Amino acid sequence: MSTALVETRGLKVHFPIRKSLFGAPGAMLRAVDDVSLSIAAGEVLGLVGESGSGKSTLGRAVMALERPTAGQVLFDSVDLASLDATALKPYRKRMQMVFQDPFSSLNPRMTVEESLALPLRFMAPDLGRAARRQRVEAALQRVGLGSSAVTRYPHEFSGGQRQRIGIARALIVEPDFIMADEPVSALDVSVQAQVLNLFARIQREMRLALLFVTHDLAVVGHVADRVAVMYLGRIVEIAETRQLFQQPRHPYTEALLSAAPDPVPGQGRARIRLEGEMPSPLSPPSGCPFRTRCRYAQTACAEIRPELQRLDGGHEVACLRNDLELTGALPAATLEERSRS
Amino acid sequence: MSARRLTVRDLSVAFRTEGQLVPVVHEVSFTLDAGETLAVVGESGSGKSVTSLAVMRLLPPPPRSALSGEILYHHDGQDLDLSRLSETRMRRIRGDRIAMIFQEPLTSLNPVLRVGQQITESIRCHRPVSAEEARRRAIELLDRVGITEPEARLDAYPHELSGGMRQRVMIAIALALEPDILIADEPTTALDVTVQAQILDLLRDIQEQSGMAILFITHNFGVVAEIADRTMVMYAGRVVEAGGAEAVLTRPMMPYTVGLMGSVPRIEWAGRHGEALGTIEGFVPDPAQMPAGCAFHPRCRHVRAGLCDQTVPVLEEASPAHSLRCLRWRELLEARR
Amino acid sequence: MTIASDGQSVGTAWWRGRALRRFARHRLAVTGTLLIVLLTLACVFGPLLLPYDELHIDLRARFSPPLTGDHYLGTDPLGRDLAARLLMAGRVSLLVGFAAMLLSTLIGVVIGIIAGYRGGWLGNALMRFTDAFLCFPQIFLLLALAAFIKPDPLMITIIIAATSWMEIARIVSAEIRSLRERDFVLAARMAGASHRWIMFRELLPNAIGAIIVAATLTVARAILIEAYISFLGYGIQPPLPSWGNMLNNAQQYLASAPWLAIIPGIAITLAVTSFNFIGDGLRDALDARSDLK
Numbered sequence: 004m005s006t007a008l009v010e011t012r013g014l015k016v017h018f019p020i021r022k023s024l025f026g027a028p029g030a031m032l033r034a035v036d037d038v039s040l041s042i043a044a045g046e047v048l049g050l051v052g053e054s055g056s057g058k059s060t061l062g063r064a065v066m067a068l069e070r071p072t073a074g075q076v077l078f079d080s081v082d083l084a085s086l087d088a089t090a091l092k093p094y095r096k097r098m099q100m101v102f103q104d105p106f107s108s109l110n111p112r113m114t115v116e117e118s119l120a121l122p123l124r125f126m127a128p129d130l131g132r133a134a135r136r137q138r139v140e141a142a143l144q145r146v147g148l149g150s151s152a153v154t155r156y157p158h159e160f161s162g163g164q165r166q167r168i169g170i171a172r173a174l175i176v177e178p179d180f181i182m183a184d185e186p187v188s189a190l191d192v193s194v195q196a197q198v199l200n201l202f203a204r205i206q207r208e209m210r211l212a213l214l215f216v217t218h219d220l221a222v223v224g225h226v227a228d229r230v231a232v233m234y235l236g237r238i239v240e241i242a243e244t245r246q247l248f249q250q251p252r253h254p255y256t257e258a259l260l261s262a263a264p265d266p267v268p269g270q271g272r273a274r275i276r277l278e279g280e281m282p283s284p285l286s287p288p289s290g291c292p293f294r295t296r297c298r299y300a301q302t303a304c305a306e307i308r309p310e311l312q313r314l315d316g317g318h319e320v321a322c323l324r325n326d327l328e329l330t331g332a333l334p335a336a337t338l339e340e341r342s343r344s
Numbered sequence: 345m346s347a348r349r350l351t352v353r354d355l356s357v358a359f360r361t362e363g364q365l366v367p368v369v370h371e372v373s374f375t376l377d378a379g380e381t382l383a384v385v386g387e388s389g390s391g392k393s394v395t396s397l398a399v400m401r402l403l404p405p406p407p408r409s410a411l412s413g414e415i416l417y418h419h420d421g422q423d424l425d426l427s428r429l430s431e432t433r434m435r436r437i438r439g440d441r442i443a444m445i446f447q448e449p450l451t452s453l454n455p456v457l458r459v460g461q462q463i464t465e466s467i468r469c470h471r472p473v474s475a476e477e478a479r480r481r482a483i484e485l486l487d488r489v490g491i492t493e494p495e496a497r498l499d500a501y502p503h504e505l506s507g508g509m510r511q512r513v514m515i516a517i518a519l520a521l522e523p524d525i526l527i528a529d530e531p532t533t534a535l536d537v538t539v540q541a542q543i544l545d546l547l548r549d550i551q552e553q554s555g556m557a558i559l560f561i562t563h564n565f566g567v568v569a570e571i572a573d574r575t576m577v578m579y580a581g582r583v584v585e586a587g588g589a590e591a592v593l594t595r596p597m598m599p600y601t602v603g604l605m606g607s608v609p610r611i612e613w614a615g616r617h618g619e620a621l622g623t624i625e626g627f628v629p630d631p632a633q634m635p636a637g638c639a640f641h642p643r644c645r646h647v648r649a650g651l652c653d654q655t656v657p658v659l660e661e662a663s664p665a666h667s668l669r670c671l672r673w674r675e676l677l678e679a680r681r
Numbered sequence: 682m683t684i685a686s687d688g689q690s691v692g693t694a695w696w697r698g699r700a701l702r703r704f705a706r707h708r709l710a711v712t713g714t715l716l717i718v719l720l721t722l723a724c725v726f727g728p729l730l731l732p733y734d735e736l737h738i739d740l741r742a743r744f745s746p747p748l749t750g751d752h753y754l755g756t757d758p759l760g761r762d763l764a765a766r767l768l769m770a771g772r773v774s775l776l777v778g779f780a781a782m783l784l785s786t787l788i789g790v791v792i793g794i795i796a797g798y799r800g801g802w803l804g805n806a807l808m809r810f811t812d813a814f815l816c817f818p819q820i821f822l823l824l825a826l827a828a829f830i831k832p833d834p835l836m837i838t839i840i841i842a843a844t845s846w847m848e849i850a851r852i853v854s855a856e857i858r859s860l861r862e863r864d865f866v867l868a869a870r871m872a873g874a875s876h877r878w879i880m881f882r883e884l885l886p887n888a889i890g891a892i893i894v895a896a897t898l899t900v901a902r903a904i905l906i907e908a909y910i911s912f913l914g915y916g917i918q919p920p921l922p923s924w925g926n927m928l929n930n931a932q933q934y935l936a937s938a939p940w941l942a943i944i945p946g947i948a949i950t951l952a953v954t955s956f957n958f959i960g961d962g963l964r965d966a967l968d969a970r971s972d973l974k
C-alpha cells in the first residue's frame with residue numbers, strides 16, 4: 004500500500020451558479036470532478052492543465068481551502084474535511100502554500116519580518132520575539148536573501164525576490180508539504196530559472212512533498228517526479244515524468260506536448276493542432292470530456308466516461324482507446340533507459 | 345526580392361520621471377521586409393515594448409517622453425519618417441497601414457461595446473463605407489480569423505468570449521484594412537498553450553497570404569522559434585544580438601543570450617533531475633542607474649575589468665546575418681572551439 | 682548557491698515619502714493645508730493677541746464696519762469685536778467638525794470592515810442598514826434629532842457623526858471587499874491568523890489611504906453641516922459663538938451691515954474648500970502609488 008502523505012479520493016468540488024437571487028441553483032460548475040491522486044512524502048507531483056481545467060481549485064481543495072462537494076482529501080490518512088477549525092490547526096502547520104503573483108502575495112504594509120513572522124506567531128506562539136527574528140533570518144538565508152531584508156517593505160524588492168520571500172514564508176514553519184500554484188509563471192525567464200533551482204534545492208534538502216501546479220510543460224518536466232494532466236476537472240493521465248513526455252497515452256497529453264513551443268527551431272516534431280477551445284466547465288461534454296477536440300474519438304466516447312486505468316509502471320490513463328500509438332516529445336526510450344526502469 | 349517596409353535607425357526613447365529624462369531605449373536599429381517576421385525578445389525592462397510603442401507613436405507626448413532617430417515607413421515608393429509626422433497624419437496610418445495587437449484583449453477591447461461595433465468602427469474610421477458594407481466585411485474578417493458562427497459573434501460583448509476568441513477579434517480588427525505591418529506585443533502570453541499554437545498558426549497563415557510584415561514582441565524563446573524569421577535580443581534598452589532566428593537561437597554568442605538560452609527549461613530535458621538550470625546572476629539595471637561601459641557587465645561571467653566596465657560595446661557583425669554587442673566576442677568564440 | 686543580490690531597492694524611499702512628494706506637487710492641496718494650519722493657529726492663539734475679548738460689549742462701537750480703529754473686522758450689534766468672535770467661533774466650529782469626523786470615521790470603519798470582510802448575510806445586512814441611513818435627507822434627520830435633545834457642542838458632534846458615517850462605511854467596505862481576495866490575505870489564513878487579526882492588522886492598514894481621503898472630506902462636510910444647523914437655530918446656541926449662529930444673527934442686518942454675514946461666510950468657505958483641496962491632493966497622492974513601475 005502506498006505511503007501517501009497527501010491523497011485525494013474521488014474528490015469533487017462543484018460550485019452552484021445561482022441564476023437569480025432567490026432562485027434554486029442553476030448550473031453547477033464542476034471545477035473538480037472525481038479526482039483521485041496521491042503524493043508520497045518527499046515526492047514532487049506536477050499538475051498540468053490549461054485555464055478552465057480546475058487545477059487551481061484542486062490545489063486549493065488539497066490545502067483544505069475549498070470544501071469538497073464529495074470525496075475526501077487525506078493528509079497523513081486523516082480526512083481534512085472531517086476536522087473543525089481547531090482540529091485542523093496542527094495540520095495547517097504541515098502544509099503551506101506558495102502563490103503565483105509576487106505582487107499580491109505579500110502585504111504591502113508589512114515589513115518582510117512581520118510577514119514572515121506571522122505564521123510563527125500563530126503556529127508557534129511560545130516563541131519569543133528574538134527567537135522569531137532568528138527563524139526569520141534563517142529562512143531568508145535559506146532562500147538566498149540577506150538578513151537586511153527584514154526591515155524592508157515588499158515594494159522595495161523585485162518580482163523574483165518577492166517570490167523568494169513568499170517561499171521563505173512557506174518554509175518557516177517547516178512543513179512536510181507545499182502546494183505551489185504557478186509559482187514561476189509571473190517571473191521573467193532568467194528569474195524563473197533561479198526560483199526553479201531554489202525550489203529543487205529546498206525540496207531535496209527538506210525532503211518536502213510538493214504539488215507543483217503549472218500550465219508550462221517545460222517547467223513541469225524539469226521539476227516533477229510524476230506528472231498529472233488535468234482537463235475539465237478530471238485527471239486524464241498520470242505518469243512518471245520521462246515516461247509521460249516520451250510515451251503519452253492520452254490524446255490531450257499528446258496535443259499539449261505538441262503545442263508546447265521549444266526554443267529550438269525546426270526540430271521536426273509533428274505538430275498536432277487542436278481545434279476549438281476547452282468547453283465550459285458549466286456544461287462539459289457527455290462521456291469523455293475531451294472527445295469534442297480529440298482526433299481519435301469514436302462513438303463510444305460520447306457515451307461512456309473513461310475512468311483512470313492503471314497501466315504498467317504506474318502509468319494511469321483515462322481513455323477508452325488503448326490501441327493508440329501517440330507521439331511523445333522525446334525520442335523513444337533507449338534500451339539503456341528501458342533496462343534501468 | 346521582398347519590399348522593405350520599415351527602416352528604424354538609431355531610435356532612442358527617454359521618459360521623464362521625477363523631473364529627469366531617463367533613457368529607456370538606446371539607438372535601436374532594425375529593418376522589416378514584407379512577408380517576414382522579426383521577433384524582438386527580451387525580459388522586463390529591456391525596452392522591447394517601448395520600442396514598438398515608439399514606432400506607432402503611442403508614447404506619452406513630450407515633455408513626458410523624448411524620441412530621437414528615424415522611423416522610415418516605406419510605402420508606395422515613398423519614405424515617410426514616422427517620428428516627424430504630425431499626429432493627424434499619424435492617425436491615418438495607425439490602424440490602416442500599421443496595426444497593433446496587444447497582450448490582454450480584455451483591456452484592449454472596449455468592454456461596453458459589442459465586438460462587431462469595434463470592428464466596424466475601425467473600418468469606417470479609415471474608409472468611406474456604409475454601415476452594411478462594414479458589417480459584411482466584419483463578418484468576413486471574423487471568419488478569416490477562424491471564429492465559428494461569425495454572424496452571431498458580431499453581437500457578443502468581449503467578456504462573453506474566451507481569451508483565444510478575443511485575441512482573434514483583436515487580430516480581425518488589426519487586419520481589417522490590410523495593413524503592411526502588424527506589430528504584435530506579446531499577443532499569446534496570456535493564452536493557453538494550445539490556443540497559442542492556433543493563434544501563431546493563424547498569424548503565419550495570414551502572413552503567407554497577404555505578405556504582411558510582422559514585428560513580434562515576446563519574452564518566450566519557444567515562440568520565437570515557432571514564428572520568427574529573424575530575431576533581435578534586447579537588454580537594458582539596447583539591441584545586444586540580432587540575426588536569423590535559427591542562428592541566434594542555436595548559436596548565441598552574446599553572454600546574455602547564452603545565459604538566457606541556458607536558463608529556459610527544455611522539453612527535451614524532461615525528467616532529468618539533479619541538473620540545475622543555468623542562471624544569470626544579478627538583476628536588470630534600473631534605467632536611471634545604468635552601469636558604465638557594457639550594461640550587462642555586472643552580471644557577465646566573462647567580464648574583464650578595465651574593458652567591459654569602461655567601454656560601451658557597439659553592434660558588430662560576426663557574420664552577414666548575425667551581429668552582436670560584446671567586446672570580447674571573438675575571444676569567447678575562440679575559447680569555445 | 683546563487684545569492685540574489687539583496688542590495689537592490691526598487692524604490693529609493695519609503696512609500697510614504699513618495700506620496701508626500703506627490704502631495705507637495707498638488708498646488709491646491711498645499712494651499713489648502715497652509716490655510717487650515719493658519720486658520721487653526723489663528724483660532725487657537727488669535728484671541729489672545731487681539732485687543733478685545735469676544736464677550737466685551739461696547740454699545741458705542743456697535744455696527745462698526747471692518748477696519749475701524751481697533752476693531753479689525755468691525756463689531757456686531759452689541760459692539761462685540763467681530764474678529765475675536767470669529768476666532769472663538771472658529772474654535773467651536775473646527776473642533777466640532779474634527780470631532781465629528783473622528784467619531785463618524787470610527788463608526789464607519791468598524792461597520793465597513795465587518796461588512797466587507799464577512800460578506801454573506803451579515804455584510805449584506807450591514808450595507809442595507811447603511812443604505813437606509815443614507816436615504817434619509819440629512820438635514821431633516823439632523824433637525825429632527827436636534828429638536829429632541831439639548832443642543833450643546835457634544836450632542837451636536839454626536840448627531841453630525843451619526844449622519845456622516847455612512848460614506849466612510851461604504852468606502853471601507855468596498856476597499857476591504859477587493860483587498861480580501863488578495864493572496865496575502867489567503868497567506869495569513871494559511872498562517873493561522875484569526876479573523877480579527879486579518880481585519881485589523883492585515884486589511885485595515887491597506888485601506889488607510891481611502892479612509893484618510895474620506896475622513897478629510899468628512900471634516901469639510903461636518904463644518905458645513907454645523908454651520909447649517911446653527912444657522913437654522915438648532916445647533917450651537919448663543920452666547921457660545923459658532924460661524925453658523927453668527928450667520929443667523931447677521932440675517933436681519935444684511936442690508937445695513939453686510940460684513941456681519943460676509944465675514945463668517947468667508948471663514949466657512951475657506952475652511953470647507955481647504956479641506957476639500959487637501960482631500961483631493963491626498964487622493965491623488967495615495968492613488969498614484971499604483972503606478973509604481
